[in-house]
Amino acid sequence: MSDFEIRTLRTDEHRAASDLFRDTVHFHPATDAEWEHSGRAFQPGGAIGAFDPELIGTARFFDAELTVPGGARVPMAGVTGVGVRADRTRRGVLRALMTAQLEDFSTRGVVCANLLASEAGIYGRFGYGLATRNRTYRVDRTRARLRPDAPTGGEIELLDADRAWEVLPGVYDRIGRRPGMMSRPEVVWRLYEAQSRRRSQPMKAVVHHGPDGPDGFATYFVEGLEAYPWTKELEVPDLFAATPAAFAGLWRFLLGVDLVDRIVAEERPLDEPIELLLEDHRRLIENRIGDEHWIRLVDVPKALAAREYGPGEPVVVEVADVMLPGNSGTYRITPDGAERADGPAALRLDVTTLAMLYLGTWKASALAGVGRIEVRDAAAPAAADALFGTRSVPWCGSHF
Ligand SMILES: CC(C)(COP(=O)(O)OP(=O)(O)OC[C@H]1O[C@@H](n2cnc3c(N)ncnc32)[C@H](O)[C@@H]1OP(=O)(O)O)[C@@H](O)C(=O)NCCC(=O)NCCS
The missing domain is CATH 3.40.630.30 (Gcn5-related N-acetyltransferase (GNAT))
Incomplete structure (x- = not known):
């Protein structure tokens, strides 16, 4: 009590x-x-x-x-x-x-609750599973160059912070969304604005204009390092690009900003092709992988029915959810969709592990291999890998 x-x-x-x-x-x-x-x-x-x-x-x-x-x-x-x-x-x-x-x-x-966890040990017990990951990388700006055949075209427009908060929501809404990305309601933009105002240096933003209008943006701050104030780092908390040309155009601009020694791109998708864009990929001087979103499938039947599945043999999975027991039960996953089913399950897992599988970051066979999924049919993990696998690496890109 x-x-x-x-x-x-x-x-x-x-x-x-x-x-x-x-x-x-x-x-x-x-x-x-x-x-x-x-x-x-x-x-x-x-x-x-x-x-x-x-x-x-x-x-x-x-x-x-x-x-x-x-x-x-x-x-x-x-x-x-x-x-x-x-x-x-x-x-x-x-x-x-x-x-x-x-x-x-x-x-x-x-259908789904998302959060970023301060510590990895807290939220699994409430059904949240680590569903997307990201990487933070640092580029040695003084020596990094784009490859000469990197895409060109488009224009960069520099905005001050006040103008950025007006313009960026509209540009963000034009960018196609990969699995894991979310809409950004007004409160999220206000959060970013509040955070940026607390910084000692001004936020700046650039928008990339391509043939069909705005198709990318980045925000950045330039600060001196505490121990070496004459070494300036340009920090990029937010960067979205709808096309390879917008991605290259934004990076061409960032690499050209004066009085900057290093660029830190924070919480980027794991598959972002920055190494391929640089003449010398070793100008990426740090590359750190971290947790991104933990998700909690609040309505498992709706969540499973909403996503698409890859080609593979159908698999019946049994899900256990202690906190929201209405989600517990057996589901049949096929290339055509997912629905509740009767009959024996080939895989048994809890709702936390299902969250890890859901967006495609982790493979069923890997989760089974470490004991997080109970396997009742030896062929099922490979079938589930094919069904839950996704073409693009899931990533959200919104930190809150
Ligand atoms: C994390 C925090 C919210 C936990 O609050 P709390 O009231 O102590 O948590 P509870 O007592 O309800 O604990 C619930 C369960 O979580 C576990 N738990 C709590 N904090 C944990 C932590 N930091 N790491 C691992 N397990 C934790 C408890 O042991 C308990 O486990 P059990 O249910 O198996 O017995 C609190 O310690 C806090 O405010 N931390 C600093 C701020 C923070 O990190 N917030 C989270 C932001 S994402």
Whole structure:
């Protein structure tokens, strides 16, 4: 029996939730000036709190759409701002917040919830599985050159930050979405704006204009390194390109920015062809792979039915979901789709492992090999690899 109450926060309680969350991740609370912007990153009705009777824990979400393999878009909840006051941890507050949030998601028709985890050990128990990964790479700008045959064409337009916040949402919406990408509602852009205003250096943005209009953009900051302030790094938190020419055009611009020693491109897709674009791929001086989105299939039947499957022998899988037991059951996956089925399952897995399979990042055979999937038919892992495999590497590209 918990000795705290969970309820939805009123708008006038959002700032207290923000202060609490920021404290749990060891940041100062927002100043009045910062709150004017970061307060806009809260979706009304999207934040919950745990009270004992003071606010001791919080979590929030925003509504968006997630693109799944095959291109369909499903209702998604972006979960963020999760924190429990340091003197109230490890007594079930997060579990209560997660339970309340998942029940709410399931009644409001959310198919998939997404989050970025501060630590890998937290969210698996609530059904979230690591579903996309990314890489952060650093380029030695002083020596990096694009290959002479890299695509050309298009124009670059430089925007200041105020103009960027007006223009970038429209450009983002024009970029085709790979599996794992999401729509960016207003609250996400306001979050990025609030984050950029906290930086000591101004944010700049460039838009690439191709033959059919804007087809790519990048945002960047240039800062001196703390230990070597004369060494300048250009940091790229956001870069999207609809075509190879837009990707090359954006990189041609970034490599040409004066007074910069290195470029750090953060949280990029694993298959981005930067090495192929450079004359000397060893000018990529660091390449670090990290976790990106953890997803929670809130409505397993709808999620499985929404995505496309590759060619392969049909497989019957049995899914176990302790927190949302309505998802538990047997599903038949075929190249033509997925639906509930009777009969013996060839593979048994929990909903967390299904989340890892869902967007195509991990192979069923690999998950079976490490014991995360119970195999009842030896041919089934290879069949599931073919069914769940995707043509492009899943990636979201939106950090919240
Ligand atoms: C992570 C955090 C929210 C957990 O809150 P909490 O109220 O202590 O969590 P609970 O007591 O409800 O724990 C639920 C379960 O998660 C486990 N758990 C909690 N924090 C964990 C952590 N950091 N790593 C691994 N397991 C963790 C608990 O052991 C418990 O496991 P069990 O259900 O198997 O017994 C809290 O420690 C916190 O605010 N941390 C700093 C901010 C942060 O990292 N927020 C997450 C942002 S994505």
